[in-house]
Amino acid sequence: MTSYLPYGHQWIDDDDVAAVAAVMRGDWLTQGPAVEVFEKSVADYVGVAHAVAFCNGTAALHGAYYAAGVGEDDEVIVPPLTFAATANAACYLGALPVFADIAPETFCLDPVEVARKVTAKTKVVAPVSYAGYPADVEGCRRAAPGAVVVEDGCHALGGDRRGCKIGAEADMTVFSFHPVKHVTTGEGGMVVTDDELFARRLRLFRSHGITKEPGEMEAKDEGPWYCEMVDLGYNYRMTELQAALGRSQMKKLDAFVARRRELACLYDEAMAELEGVTLPPRHEGHAYHLYPIQVDGSRRRALFEGLRAASIGVQVHYVPVHFHPYYRRRFGWSEGDFPCTEALYRREISLPLFPAMDDGDVDRVVAELFRFLRG
Numbered sequence: 001m002t003s004y005l006p007y008g009h010q011w012i013d014d015d016d017v018a019a020v021a022a023v024m025r026g027d028w029l030t031q032g033p034a035v036e037v038f039e040k041s042v043a044d045y046v047g048v049a050h051a052v053a054f055c056n057g058t059a060a061l062h063g064a065y066y067a068a069g070v071g072e073d074d075e076v077i078v079p080p081l082t083f084a085a086t087a088n089a090a091c092y093l094g095a096l097p098v099f100a101d102i103a104p105e106t107f108c109l110d111p112v113e114v115a116r117k118v119t120a121k122t123k124v125v126a127p128v129s130y131a132g133y134p135a136d137v138e139g140c141r142r143a144a145p146g147a148v149v150v151e152d153g154c155h156a157l158g159g160d161r162r163g164c165k166i167g168a169e170a171d172m173t174v175f176s177f178h179p180v181k182h183v184t185t186g187e188g189g190m191v192v193t194d195d196e197l198f199a200r201r202l203r204l205f206r207s208h209g210i211t212k213e214p215g216e217m218e219a220k221d222e223g224p225w226y227c228e229m230v231d232l233g234y235n236y237r238m239t240e241l242q243a244a245l246g247r248s249q250m251k252k253l254d255a256f257v258a259r260r261r262e263l264a265c266l267y268d269e270a271m272a273e274l275e276g277v278t279l280p281p282r283h284e285g286h287a288y289h290l291y292p293i294q295v296d297g298s299r300r301r302a303l304f305e306g307l308r309a310a311s312i313g314v315q316v317h318y319v320p321v322h323f324h325p326y327y328r329r330r331f332g333w334s335e336g337d338f339p340c341t342e343a344l345y346r347r348e349i350s351l352p353l354f355p356a357m358d359d360g361d362v363d364r365v366v367a368e369l370f371r372f373l374r375g
């Protein structure tokens, strides 16, 4: 039987296992030194001053919006073409997620649409670097000059734009370390920023809103045990086990991204002549979390089911967020509101793409596509 080829999969080697085992034999399973070491490795890689680890990317988004000062009745502009978490994190804070459509040539938030949606209540603009394509962070900043730009970089760790790593340009950038992402910690997330104040608010938020920092407390001289809860926070901490795995994975990040780019190139070349398939947009800094192709909408479902029947684990990214019943019911969005996102959704299929794939896996996927599309 042909083996199942998922759309994404982690790479774990003996070094990763040894790094986690070493932590398990040590004194600290949580709140020890490994988290800081992992944070520093990501901050240094990206080229920013601060990195704050969270237990997952969704918690990291929640923290970033909190750090930006998002509260009740504020507005957060997000694209509808994303995982629901980008919008949900605004709802957690009592804010209104405001959708703005994508640009059809990048699949990322369109600054022109952002400009149309900005109001005096806009606190955050959150461009998503969809599939790993670097979103137009500067365009979004210009379109919403008073807002904090939080890049959802969950697809884009290791990518670059204008010579800088993804994470160096927005006010804050959020990464996810879910197993299908560029590096994994099982579950995990991180916010990177150059801003000291954002970093302090992120640390406060991920640990119950409790602080021992003299500058953050109201009373100062109660004794060495003393701490204060100065705001409502959560337990969003990352464990030492996760951090040890993350640190070990970071050493391989460049190799992972290079292999993803190689595989994307192989797909590009193999399908260049295939009629009926639109290839993903190219960018020299693309991090290729996904390889999203487009086919005729009337054939998409049959192709999807045909590939799955051939043990090829394709996926669709994403059901637009405004299609979900929660968003339709609560905010009144409906089909037709975001034509570019909806057009992509109707035609999109993500092909398998992860560093452990070999060239033969690409051949297998492309052969099935040819078989189906050439009838």
Ligand SMILES: Cc1ncc(COP(=O)(O)O)c(C=O)c1O
Pocket: 056, 057, 058, 059, 061, 082, 083, 085, 086, 128, 152, 154, 155, 176, 177, 178, 187, 188, 189
């Ligand atoms: C674009 C995007 N944002 C946010 C998230 C949430 O990350 P996590 O699954 O680590 O909570 C994901 C994860 O799939 C994502 O793809």
